Amino acid sequence: MRKPIIKVWNDGMVDKELTEIANEIAEFCVEKYRLDITDINFNIVNLEDLCSIIATGGWVMFPQHWSLGQQYFIQKKGHTLGYWQVYEIVVPSEVWEEKRKEPAEAYIYSGDSLTDIKLVMAHVYGHIHAFENNWKMNEFKPSSPMAFMAEQKERIAEIEKDVGEENVERLMDIGYTLSTLVDRYPVKKNGEEVVKELPFEKFVISPGEKKKRLIDEIEKKSKRENIPEERDYDVFKFIVDNADTLADWEREILSMTWEQNRYLSTWGLCRYLNEGFAALVDLKYCLDSRLPMGETFRWLKQRTTGTYQPGQSEKEGQEGSESHGGRTVEINPYWLGMNMLLDVIEKWDKGRFDLDYEQLEDARERHDFNLRLDRGWDKVLEIVATNTDYTFINSYFTEDFFTRVASGMFVYAGKEPEKDKRVEDTYTITSRKYQSIKDTLLFETYNNGLPRLYVEKGGGNYNNKKELYLVQDFSGYDKLGLSPRELTLQPAETSEVLLKALYEAWRRPVHLETVNREGKTIVLSTYDGKEIKENRQDGKKTDVVVVPVH
Structure with missing residues (x-):
């Protein structure tokens, strides 16, 4: 090997001393935990640089955008005020070609x-193993992630x-808003494999003739009358x-934004799986x-506590941090x-997983x-390779x-706040029961x-x-104890945005079929990107909501 x-x-x-330590820890983790570890550069950086890197998700070469400055200040302020401790961030590459490493x-x-640095290194090795082996995290991984981001930026x-x-x-x-509409669960169509080719590379790398052919293909698609020929969950790509x-x-x-977010x-x-495994390794x-206990x-x-870990209080601004089910x-x-x-x-060490038990x-x-x-560690490595958070929680977040271990968990919910009020001020605990907690975890881990x-x-x-014309899919949520009305996209700030x-991307009228807070089917329409009209499916017009243009 x-x-x-x-x-x-x-x-x-x-740093020769730290490099020696890093290699010793790697050898220990490979031998004792059977981790797959790739080539790694550890970079010791100050708080300013680390917060800047965290703002880009760890990618030094990342397309510039105003939101990066916002994330930088969030990270730095949270660390300075003691809300969290910033330890590390890691991004994969795993390119081992003979002439390109x-x-x-x-x-x-x-x-x-x-001591922190040693434990952070072990934590990073856990992440690298997950990046290398988990099927989902590799499903859309570019052949060279670093080059992928660098080419986009350039x-x-x-x-x-x-x-x-x-x-x-x-x-x-517009692209970052539409990134919530990427299909995270693509299926094969008509016997074809899920495409992993990077469309932007056709523009960036390919000769001009290939670029012209791709544009011609797009123009031909736009002339088809009945598109799509079947429902398409990748709204952004469509x-x-x-x-x-x-x-x-x-x-x-x-x-490029679609490919990046996919x-x-x-x-x-x-x-949960990636961070949990890395935490387990460290x-x-x-x-x-046998590091000194002191x-x-x-x-x-x-x-060993269920409170927030350093660097993990930053749910604000993360994709999927707001629960649309209200729980x-x-x-x-x-x-x-x-x-x-x-x-x-x-x-799995004790055999407590079959009918006998x-x-x-x-x-x-x-x-x-x-x-x-x-067989416990073998099972852990199998789980890390073959699961997503949804399947992990569905299979292993048991009532036992x-x-x-987790009886202190609870579900809470908030109401729509009054003007100039925070939704946090309306939070109340709604359940401490196992099934309700599991259902909520499953909801939050399905499609983020x-x-x-x-x-x-x-x-x-x-x-x-x-x-x-778009439709909100409510299928399967009833199994999680959620009714369509709890998932409504009835006019609110998120649906307006x-x-x-x-509209700004399609540049023609856009219609979204959803339900209102009473569970009645409605269609939200915008004909100019400034005003949203709400219509019941029976044709009765109800409210008109004016969207402010910024």
Whole structure:
């Protein structure tokens, strides 16, 4: 097996002492935990640089946008005020070609103690293993993630020179709003494989003739009358391919934004699993390597409490952080994911997963049941490779686990606040019951807790006027105890922003079929991107909501 090349950089130079430590920890984790570790550059950076990197999700080469400055100040302020401790961030690469090697990049806060740095390194190795092995996080991964981001940044900068910064940022704003409409669960159509080719590379890398062919293909699609031929859950991609009023540069920017968000959104679908596994690796390393207990006490305390972990209070601004069902379970993903995996280890080590165990009714017999199979870690590695958060929670967040470990969890909900009030001021606990908590976790981990919309068959040419008709999909939510009215997109700030972005991209009337707060089917329509009209499906017009134009 190839030995990974691991280096630690500090002030532009290789830190020999930390590099030796990093390699020792890697060897320990590979031998003891069977982790797959790629080439890695650890970069020791100050708080300013770390917050800047975290704002981009860890990508040093990332398309510039005004929201990055906003995220920078959120991260720095939270760290300064003690809301969280920023330890590290890591992004994968995993390119091991003979003439092209791209190490993964990890960034560690220079203010960490030496013990913290050691544990952060073990934590990073856990992330790298998950990045390397989890099927979902690899589903849309570019062949070279670093080059992928760098090419996007370079190309967007070129377009900005031609059309101006304001025009580019306007399109990027639209793209980031539409990124919630990426299909995170694509299926094969007509026997075809899910396409992983990067459309933007056809523009950026391919010769001019290939670019012309692609534009011709898009124009041919736009002339078809009955589009799509079947419902299409990738609303964003449908618009990129079929909005015939977009200029070439506009389509190019939206295409790049779509591809970027399709890849990065898969990380959100595996957050509990990814963070939980990385936390488990650093916890096991903390205990197995016999680090001084006095130096690791604070770390162990963080790992064994259900409160927020350093760097994980920043739900505000994250995709899917707002529960559209009105119910929320706010729990540290490190803590929950790690403890669920610890529970798996115990069960598969002792054989407490088959009928022989499940049929035991005596509490003492269940407590003493131990077949000494020692298959727990094998099962953990299998789970990390084959699950998303949804399947992980659905299979392993059991009532037994909840009763023993997570009984302090609860569901809370808020109401629509009065003007100039915060929704947080309306929060109340609605349930402490296992099934309600599990259902809420499943809701928040399916599609990142976002509503799932699709373009109806023929919805790209609605009314034979090339208007766009979308439908909100409510199927399956009843199994989570949610009724359609709890998932309504009836005029609110989020639907106003979404419909405005849809109109600005499609540039023709847009219609969205959903339900109102009474559970009645309604259609929200905008004919100019400024005003939303609400109509019942029976044709009765109700309210008109004016959307402010910014």
